[in-house]
Amino acid sequence: MMQSRRSFLKSTVTASGTLLVYFNLGALAQEQDVTTEVKANPMPFIEMDNNGNITFISSRTDMGQGSPTSLAQILLDEMDADWDKLVHVRETEETERSAYEEGLSTIGAISTIIGWFNHRKAGACLRGGFKLAAASIWQVDEKGLITEKSKVINPTNGEYLEYHQLYQKLSDLYLADVPEFKTREQATLVGKPLRQLRTRERVTGNATYGIDVSFPELKIGMIERCPTFGGSVKSFDGSKAREIPGVIDIFQVSNGVAIVAEGFWAAKKGREALEIEWDHGPLSIVSSEEIEKQLEDKLVNPDQIEKNEGDAANELAKSSGVKLSGDFNFPFVAHATMEPMNATAWVTRDRCEIWAPTQCKLDAHDQVAKFLGRNRNEIVLHRTLCGGGFGRRAQEDFVIEAVEASHKSGYPVKLIWTREDDMRHDYYRSISKLQITGKINDEGELSAWDSKLSFIDTSPYHFSPQDRNTKDGLFVGHAGIVPAYKIPNINLSYGYLDLPITVGILRGISHGYTNFAIEVMIDRLAKKANIDTLELRANLLNENERASTVIDTLKKVDQENPVLNGMGRGYAFAYEGEPGSVYQYYSAHMADVRHLDDGSLKVHKIWIVADHGRVINPASFKRQIHSSIYFALSMMRSGEITMTNGQMEQSNFDNYPVSFIGEGAEHVEIKLLDNGAHPMGCGEKMQAGIQPAIANAIENLTGEEVNGIPVKRLA
Amino acid sequence: MFQYNGYWATALFETHLILTVITSAFWEALLGTAHGHPLKKPEGAHYQNQKGGVRMINLSINGKSYSYNGDEDMPLLWFIRENAKLTGTKYGCGIAQCGACTVHLNGEAVRSCVVPMVDVADANVETIENLIKGETLHFVQRAWIEQDVPQCGYCQSGQIMAVVKFLEQFPNPTDKDIDNHHTNICRCGSYIEMRKAIHLAATFQKEGGQ
Numbered sequence: 005m006m007q008s009r010r011s012f013l014k015s016t017v018t019a020s021g022t023l024l025v026y027f028n029l030g031a032l033a034q035e036q037d038v039t040t041e042v043k044a045n046p047m048p049f050i051e052m053d054n055n056g057n058i059t060f061i062s063s064r065t066d067m068g069q070g071s072p073t074s075l076a077q078i079l080l081d082e083m084d085a086d087w088d089k090l091v092h093v094r095e096t097e098e099t100e101r102s103a104y105e106e107g108l109s110t111i112g113a114i115s116t117i118i119g120w121f122n123h124r125k126a127g128a129c130l131r132g133g134f135k136l137a138a139a140s141i142w143q144v145d146e147k148g149l150i151t152e153k154s155k156v157i158n159p160t161n162g163e164y165l166e167y168h169q170l171y172q173k174l175s176d177l178y179l180a181d182v183p184e185f186k187t188r189e190q191a192t193l194v195g196k197p198l199r200q201l202r203t204r205e206r207v208t209g210n211a212t213y214g215i216d217v218s219f220p221e222l223k224i225g226m227i228e229r230c231p232t233f234g235g236s237v238k239s240f241d242g243s244k245a246r247e248i249p250g251v252i253d254i255f256q257v258s259n260g261v262a263i264v265a266e267g268f269w270a271a272k273k274g275r276e277a278l279e280i281e282w283d284h285g286p287l288s289i290v291s292s293e294e295i296e297k298q299l300e301d302k303l304v305n306p307d308q309i310e311k312n313e314g315d316a317a318n319e320l321a322k323s324s325g326v327k328l329s330g331d332f333n334f335p336f337v338a339h340a341t342m343e344p345m346n347a348t349a350w351v352t353r354d355r356c357e358i359w360a361p362t363q364c365k366l367d368a369h370d371q372v373a374k375f376l377g378r379n380r381n382e383i384v385l386h387r388t389l390c391g392g393g394f395g396r397r398a399q400e401d402f403v404i405e406a407v408e409a410s411h412k413s414g415y416p417v418k419l420i421w422t423r424e425d426d427m428r429h430d431y432y433r434s435i436s437k438l439q440i441t442g443k444i445n446d447e448g449e450l451s452a453w454d455s456k457l458s459f460i461d462t463s464p465y466h467f468s469p470q471d472r473n474t475k476d477g478l479f480v481g482h483a484g485i486v487p488a489y490k491i492p493n494i495n496l497s498y499g500y501l502d503l504p505i506t507v508g509i510l511r512g513i514s515h516g517y518t519n520f521a522i523e524v525m526i527d528r529l530a531k532k533a534n535i536d537t538l539e540l541r542a543n544l545l546n547e548n549e550r551a552s553t554v555i556d557t558l559k560k561v562d563q564e565n566p567v568l569n570g571m572g573r574g575y576a577f578a579y580e581g582e583p584g585s586v587y588q589y590y591s592a593h594m595a596d597v598r599h600l601d602d603g604s605l606k607v608h609k610i611w612i613v614a615d616h617g618r619v620i621n622p623a624s625f626k627r628q629i630h631s632s633i634y635f636a637l638s639m640m641r642s643g644e645i646t647m648t649n650g651q652m653e654q655s656n657f658d659n660y661p662v663s664f665i666g667e668g669a670e671h672v673e674i675k676l677l678d679n680g681a682h683p684m685g686c687g688e689k690m691q692a693g694i695q696p697a698i699a700n701a702i703e704n705l706t707g708e709e710v711n712g713i714p715v716k717r718l719a
Numbered sequence: 720m721f722q723y724n725g726y727w728a729t730a731l732f733e734t735h736l737i738l739t740v741i742t743s744a745f746w747e748a749l750l751g752t753a754h755g756h757p758l759k760k761p762e763g764a765h766y767q768n769q770k771g772g773v774r775m776i777n778l779s780i781n782g783k784s785y786s787y788n789g790d791e792d793m794p795l796l797w798f799i800r801e802n803a804k805l806t807g808t809k810y811g812c813g814i815a816q817c818g819a820c821t822v823h824l825n826g827e828a829v830r831s832c833v834v835p836m837v838d839v840a841d842a843n844v845e846t847i848e849n850l851i852k853g854e855t856l857h858f859v860q861r862a863w864i865e866q867d868v869p870q871c872g873y874c875q876s877g878q879i880m881a882v883v884k885f886l887e888q889f890p891n892p893t894d895k896d897i898d899n900h901h902t903n904i905c906r907c908g909s910y911i912e913m914r915k916a917i918h919l920a921a922t923f924q925k926e927g928g929q
Contacts, residue, residue: 068871068907199867206872207863208856209807209847213873216806224801249790267801268810269793342811342819342873342906391809391873392906423812623867627912631870634908657816657904665910666898672911 048096049126050079056154056168058085059092063108063122064115065363066095066202067393068631069687070624071115073201075123077620081193082127082186083134084151085167093201095387099369099380107366111398111467111509113685116620117586120683128183130174137173138165188618188680195678197623202389214361214388217348217418223252225409225417226271228278229260229429232650234285234504237261245277253413254278257405264413268420287504287650292335292435295460295501295647299437302458302499308478310485314493319452325445326533332440332521333712336645337433338654339510340662343391344426347406350416351376356383360403361390367469368400372407394635395509395688398467399431424655431467431508432645434459434481438521444533450526450544452493457485457518460507461500467509480509484518484692488551488579489526489544505647511635512691515578517712523576523696524710527703537700538562541577550615550681551579551590557613557675558592571596571608572705578693586682589616589689593697595669597705604719605705607637607698609671612690617681625686626674632690633669638662640695641718667719776840780805781849791837796820798836799846807847807876811904818903821877822846828884847876850883858923859883859916866916870907878903882917886924892917 051059060079062072072093080087101107131151138156139146142163150157157164188195205211230236240261242254250270254263261280265271320327347360356376362368362385369385376383390397406419421429436459445451463477471477482498510516530537538559545551555577567573574595581588594611612629619625642661646653654660698718699710776787780803787798799808799822808831811819815830822831823845831844850857856864859879869875881903889896897917905913 068869070870199864200869202872203864203867203869206869206875207860207879208851209805209876211872212806213809215810218804218806267793267797269790269797273790340906342817342871342904343809344811390871392871394906420810423814627867627870627909630911631908634910635906638908656814657812658814662904662906663908663910664898664904665901665914668908668910 048098049123052168052171054168056086056089056166057092058090059094060090060201061096062093063096063098064119065110065365065387065390065393065397066093067110067361067363067390067397069110069115069393069628069685070200070621071110071119071685071687073198074116074620074624074685075119076201077193077196077198078119079123079127081191082124083130084153084192085127086154087193087198089154090201096365097386099366099383099385101366101370107364107468109364109367109398109468110393111363111395113589113687113689116683116685124185125183128185129180132180132183133174134167134170137170140173141165141170194618194620196621198621200624211389213343213391214348214359215343215346215391215418215420217359217388219416221416222348223264223266223413223415223417224268224271225262225264225406225413225419226275226422227257227260227262227405227409227419227425228275228280229425230282230284231428232282232284232288233506234287234650236283236285238281238283240278240280242278244279245274248274248277250274252415255412257408257412259405262409262412264409264415264417271420272422284650285504290503290650291648292646295435295503296333296437298501299435299458302501303437303439303456306456306458306497306499308498310482310496310498312495314452316452316454316493316495319445319493320441320443320454325443325451326529327441327443328525328529328532329439329441330521330525330528330709331711332438332517332524334433334436334517334520335643335713336435336507336647336652337510337516337639337643338427338430338645338660339392339394339396340427340657340660341390341392341394341396344423345396345402345421346419347403348416348418349403349406349410351407351411354382356407358383358385358403358407359388360385360406361388361397362400362403363390363393363395363397364400364467367467368403371400371404371469375404375407376411394511395467395513396431399465399508401431401506423657427645427655427660428652429506430645431465431506433510433513433516434462434507436481436514436517438517440521440525442525442529444529444535444540448533448535448540448543450489450491450529450540453487453491454495455485455497455522457482457496457498459498459500459514460505461502462507465506465508480513481507482518483513484515484522484580487522488548488577489541490547491544511632511688513688515580515689515692516639516695519576519578519692520696520699520712523578523693524699524703527574527700537575541575545577548583550583550588550679551577553677553679554590554592554613554615557677558594558611561611561613561673561675562594565611567596571598572701572703574697574700574702574704576693576696576700578689580689580692587684588681589614589684589686591615591690591693593693595694595697595701597698597701599705600719603717605702605715605717606719607669607701609673610669610694610697611673611675612693613675613677614686614690615677615679615681616686616689617679617683619676619678620683622676622678625676628686629674629690630668630672632686633672633694634663634667636691636694636698637668637718640698640713640715641667642714642716644714776836778839778842778844780844781846787836789836791835793836794832795822795824795834795836795839795844796831799831799844805846805848809873809876811874811877816904817874817877818881819874819877821880821903823880823884828881847880850879852929855929857883858928859886859920861928862916862920862923865919866912868909868912868916870905870909874903874905874907875909878905878913882920886917886921890921890924892921
């Protein structure tokens with residue numbers, strides 16, 4: 005086995021006799037041909053006690069999406085550890101960005117993509133290390149040894165040593181930088197439908213979310229924020245609020261007036277008694293209709309040409325073939341995580357300790373340091389479990405608020421957002437418009453595509469501080485605008501409005517609207533040209549093997565499941581990435597919709613064919629698809645936030661309903677192609693394909709166009 | 720007896736009768752019709768408002784006695800979470816829409832975010848923490864683990880508490896019964912697994928399981 009002075013792994017035995025194993029970025033950087041020396045701050049990812057019990061240290065946020073379980077599977081499989089000895093999971097306490105080559109953000113399906121590099125390599129290095137350690141004890145060649153369920157076994161005599169009997173030796177060894185990986189056939193955990201790691205905590209009420217953080221000195225904070233976006237406090241009178249028993253302190257903060265109280269109820273009542281005069285700012289005369297008009301203008305006067313190949317205008321001007329235009333509208337959409345935003349902070353003169361349900365631990369840490377003007381190392385940020393995320397917790401606004409409230413009051417403060425706060429001060433998926441004109445020529449090819457998009461500038465609010473106010477910060481507003489299809493004449497443009505409305509990432513980001521419009525237009529064009537819609541997609545994707553395979557697989561599913569009487573059927577394709585990249589997925593969606601007796605529309609069945617590479621945990625993957633269907637349907641039916649006079653009108657689940665148990669698809673069938681390509685999660689990715697498949701089914705059933713969301717007749 | 724002295728010792732009694740009327744009417748209007756578990760005003764919740772006096776509300780949570788003399792308008796949810804320090808019961812909406820705060824009040828599933836303290840005098844409250852007996856999980860919890868229902872898990876305490884009572888009412892539930900009477904929100908959409916778990920729990924119940 006190749007050994008190196010710069011090992012990927014470092015392991016130490018702690019004073020209490022526990023083995024701690026670290027990634028070593030230095031070695032990783034070397035492998036990635038990064039020539040500059042990166043000073044590694046090692047990231048602990050596993051602990052093993054002297055009974056062999058394992059604690060998995062989760063690098064990624066656990067918000068229900070299942071990645072901690074998948075990452076543990078990758079690691080323990082590759083190290084040949086005994087899954088039954090995995091007794092505990094805890095959140096990483098790492099604070100330094102340099103430890104990880106990226107910021108530990110839990111977004112965009114990257115957990116599995118990066119985990120397949122890091123956790124797999126760590127597991128393989130460790131397995132090799134245990135073999136080396138056993139070989140040195142037995143004085144045999146380690147090549148003849150095998151590993152299984154946390155044991156190194158000498159097959160010639162049946163002798164074995166358990167991993168925990170070996171780890172004292174491990175810290176003396178240099179482990180391989182280029183370890184030997186297990187083959188797919190040798191996998192014991194990857195690909196298995198194992199249960200989630202924290203289920204028992206979650207069904208007994210013992211799981212601790214951000215909102216559950218508690219200690220004796222802790223006070224509860226709330227902020228009254230200006231109901232109008234872009235507004236500010238002119239003046240306020242807290243004298244009536246101070247009379248509310250339990251209210252401790254009232255003071256102005258960056259985005260409103262904060263109240264600190266002994267408990268939630270006192271804070272809420274105190275807040276209701278605040279008298280605040282607002283400067284409502286320039287948005288106070290702006291409503292959704294006005295924004296839509298401005299978005300309309302941006303379609304005509306775009307800010308950016310994303311792609312311009314061939315001559316779309318010329319091709320569209322020709323009278324041959326079949327030509328169609330479509331206009332699509334999407335409202336603001338709110339996240340509505342079950343656990344409203346909250347964070348706990350305790351700022352003292354020389355220290356700041358934070359407990360936060362965040363998706364971007366290190367970004368939040370950086371921004372707190374910047375806000376307080378202190379060194380990062382004076383700040384400790386504990387990441388907690390999250391009651392849902394969907395992109396909302398990638399922003400650090402709610403963490404900064406808690407820090408400011410504690411800093412100004414001197415108390416440790418758990419700053420809680422009511423549901424109303426959460427819904428009216430979200431980082432919404434932007435309201436958007438699309439206009440697409442496409443043409444199928446007489447040869448049945450998609451010969452021209454002209455696509456215009458407009459949305460609210462996402463860059464000032466981008467979740468990643470380094471991308472704020474940059475071109476990269478716009479990506480989450482226009483991602484997915486480039487079709488995967490072969491189109492010789494194509495023009496893609498977008499424009500964005502500079503408005504002080506917080507917009508951000510929401511499960512699936514802009515793919516939710518860009519791919520919606522693309523896939524509905526593809527279906528309409530195919531139908532008008534009398535071409536089978538799946539056949540057209542297959543032809544347009546025939547140079548991309550993985551994309552073609554999902555379409556071909558769906559074609560088979562389609563043939564095996566004839567459309568029943570009274571049903572409308574629709575299809576959609578979704579993708580991200582390019583051949584050669586590890587960041588690639590392809591999925592094909594099919595939906596059947598029928599009328600209910602009351603005239604509403606019910607999704608009878610959804611079929612999804614997904615190629616997200618090798619599947620780490622099929623149960624977890626399918627659970628995410630089930631989840632995605634309900635999420636997509638909630639949004640499609642009633643996911644509409646509207647603005648009047650600069651204020652959001654919806655405030656709670658009564659006027660922004662989300663799906664109940666009976667409001668999903670009646671049947672779901674999933675085919676995971678699991679083809680061995682680099683694995684990728686699917687938590688947010690299904691949002692791109694589910695809605696357009698349903699929209700196409702509705703168009704086929706009713707003959708009416710579905711030009712965006714909401715579709716209020718959906719049951 | 721565990722004695723708790725609330726922070727709201729000087730509650731404004733002149734206004735509290737009005738507040739009580741409003742909240743109770745609100746609560747009944749909202750819950751009695753819109754949600755699956757009809758909420759009854761708990762028995763024994765009679766009280767006298769003695770002007771100038773601080774009335775003590777005694778209640779039992781998970782078999783433990785508590786006293787409270789703060790703002791009678793405060794929802795039970797916050798007493799459970801902040802005073803009794805039982806954080807398994809969650810805040811989700813504050814208006815009885817989501818069910819994350821579901822507890823058992825005198826044997827009925829209620830949404831504790833809209834039950835004012837004044838209505839729980841002498842009441843017996845059970846929370847998710849009381850479902851496990853020693854090391855033995857309740858059969859609904861077992862079904863939840865068997866089907867690996869939770870995603871983020873935040874709503875699951877409320878889901879489970881609601882389903883325990885739902886299964887008393889519907890021991891052989893059909894899918895339609897579930898659709899019509901189980902109205903707790905799960906934003907993660909763990910409903911497909913949850914539906915299987917409800918059916919499984921019904922079989923456990925028939926087998927007489929804890």
